[in-house]
Each structure stands twice: as C-alpha cells, then as structure tokens.
Amino acid sequence: MVDKRSSDSNIDKKQSSAESAAAAVHSEDEPCRLCKEIKPLCRSHIIPEFFYKPMYDDQRRLLKISTAPEERTLFKQKGITEKLLCFECEQHINEFEKVTKRLFFDNFDYLETAHPNMIRIRNLDYDKVKLFQMSLLWRAGIANDLFFENVNLGPHEERIRKMLLESNPGEPFDYGCIIVGLRTEEKIGFDVILKPERGRIGPYNCYQFILGGCLWLFVVSNQAKHFQGNDRYLQADGTWLMESVPAKEVPLVIKMVQGLRKGGKLINPYKTLRDGTTE
Numbered sequence: 496m497v498d499k500r501s502s503d504s505n506i507d508k509k510q511s512s513a514e515s516a517a518a519a520v521h522s523e524d525e526p527c528r529l530c531k532e533i534k535p536l537c538r539s540h541i542i543p544e545f546f547y548k549p550m551y552d553d554q555r556r557l558l559k560i561s562t563a564p565e566e567r568t569l570f571k572q573k574g575i576t577e578k579l580l581c582f583e584c585e586q587h588i589n590e591f592e593k594v595t596k597r598l599f600f601d602n603f604d605y606l607e608t609a610h611p612n613m614i615r616i617r618n619l620d621y622d623k624v625k626l627f628q629m630s631l632l633w634r635a636g637i638a639n640d641l642f643f644e645n646v647n648l649g650p651h652e653e654r655i656r657k658m659l660l661e662s663n664p665g666e667p668f669d670y671g672c673i674i675v676g677l678r679t680e681e682k683i684g685f686d687v688i689l690k691p692e693r694g695r696i697g698p699y700n701c702y703q704f705i706l707g708g709c710l711w712l713f714v715v716s717n718q719a720k721h722f723q724g725n726d727r728y729l730q731a732d733g734t735w736l737m738e739s740v741p742a743k744e745v746p747l748v749i750k751m752v753q754g755l756r757k758g759g760k761l762i763n764p765y766k767t768l769r770d771g772t773t774e
C-alpha cells in the first residue's frame with residue numbers, strides 16, 4: 496500500500512487517522528452512512544479485503560510505504576477500515592463485492608478484440624458489478640482516513656448513496672468506470688494499492704484508483720455520457736472492455752516510483768521500518 500501525504504490537497508473534510516479512531520469510540524451512536532438509521536456500526540472496509548490479500552507476506556502482514564520521506568514504513572495487519580455501516584448495509588454491499596471478487600480471482604469469460612492489448616470481458620452481472628464500482632467510489636468519498644483525502648464527491652455522494660441503497664445501478668455512464676490492466680515485465684501481478692487521486696480529463700472530473708492489478712478510472716460528471724471512451728464503461732449487456740498497458744507507463748505509478756526513489760525507499764522499501772513496527 497503506498498500512501499502520499501500531500502500538503503496541498505484538500506483535507507478539509509477528512510480527519511487524521513488518530514482523530515477518526517477517537518471518533519469511532521462513540522460511533523455506535525451515529526447513523527449508518529448508507530441507510531442513515533442509528534444502529535451499531537461495523538468496521539467497514541473502504542477497499543474490500545480481497546484486494547489486499549495478494550499483498551500479505553507469509554506472516555500475514557501488509558507493508559505500508561509512504562512516498563513522503565519523513566513518514567516511516569509500517570506493517571499493517573489489515574486494510575483500512577472505519578465504522579461506517581450497520582450490519583444489514585454491510586451485507587447489502589457484500590452482495591456486490593462477491594460478484595466482483597469472482598471476476599478478479601476466478602476465471603472470467605472474455606473475447607479478444609482487434610486491438611492487441613484489449614479484451615472484452617463478457618457475461619458480467621451488470622447490476623452487481625456496476626453497484627460494486629459505485630460502492631468503492633462512494634466509500635472512498637465518505638472515508639475519513641487520509642489515504643482517501645483526494646476523493647470528495649460533493650453532491651454526487653448523496654446521489655450515489657441513494658442508488659446503492661435502492662440497488663439502482665443507473666446507466667453505464669452514471670459514475671462510469673474504465674478499467675486498465677497493469678502489466679509488469681515479469682508478467683506478475685502489480686500488487687500495490689495506491690492512494691486515489693483526483694484529476695481532470697478535458698472538462699471531466701475523474702478519480703483514479705490502483706488496486707487489483709488494475710487502474711480504475713471513474714468519470715464523475717453530469718456529462719459523463721459524452722466522455723470520449725464511454726464505450727469502455729461497463730455496458731448494460733454485461734460486457735466491459737479492458738485494455739492492458741505496462742504499469743511503468745502509467746502516470747500514477749511513475750509518480751509513486753519517483754516519490755519512493757526520492758525517499759530512498761525504492762531499492763530498500765524496509766529502509767524506514769523499525770523492528771516490530773505494526774499498525
């Protein structure tokens with residue numbers, strides 16, 4: 496997991512991890528973020544645990560490396576969780592996750608395309624995979640942890656909440672997501688999760704996530720229907736075009752490598768790790 500504590504980003508609505516941990520003590524009294532009912536809250540994953548699994552070492556530890564030179568490298572016992580959802584809502588979202596997990600970790604059905612590095616995944620459950628995509632974006636948007644500080648959805652947050660609650664996947668262009676597989680020279684999976692970033696492509700607001708060996712590009716705009724590349728959103732017929740590109744050519748990855756190199760953590764990621772440093 497690679498984090499970057501940027502000084503210029505908007506951290507207005509996000510709290511520090513310490514503050515959010517303190518808030519969690521009283522969170523039993525707070526409403527569930529999805530159904531808004533006051534119920535005991537679960538410690539919900541923002542990114543599903545199955546995306547962290549390939550990153551665990553043989554002692555079931557994750558290595559958290561920051562590109563900020565002053566920040567120490569840590570072992571973590573599990574991915575980022577926060578008290579956000581009641582049990583029922585956790586189960587509701589889990590239904591979307593199960594289908595997506597199969598897509599990433601079991602075989603999936605696809606066709607070759609005329610483009611040598613592009614396949615067309617098919618026979619997907621449009622509703623569930625689409626709702627999963629939106630749940631990932633939405634959870635990152637409501638999370639307090641600084642890892643997700645760049646994801647601020649504004650009015651879209653409430654719109655997505657209602658769609659998730661009603662199991663309404665919307666049109667393919669509603670928070671459409673483009674997926675790009677990341678290839679490495681060793682042909683092994685690109686097993687890192689990077690801090691999501693916000694950017695613009697032309698007039699469109701976009702969020703980029705890297706997880707599951709892929710780059711996930713969400714187009715968050717009322718005009719997303721007209722986005723050039725809208726044929727690469729998950730389609731209502733259950734097909735999803737996926738291009739693959741060398742990981743080293745992806746700007747977010749290049750930035751990560753530069754940051755780690757600057758902090759002296761590229762050759763030895765353990766450089767700033769002290770014995771037994773676990774979070």
Ligand SMILES: [Zn+2]
Nearest residue numbers: 527530581584
């Ligand atoms: Zn709930």
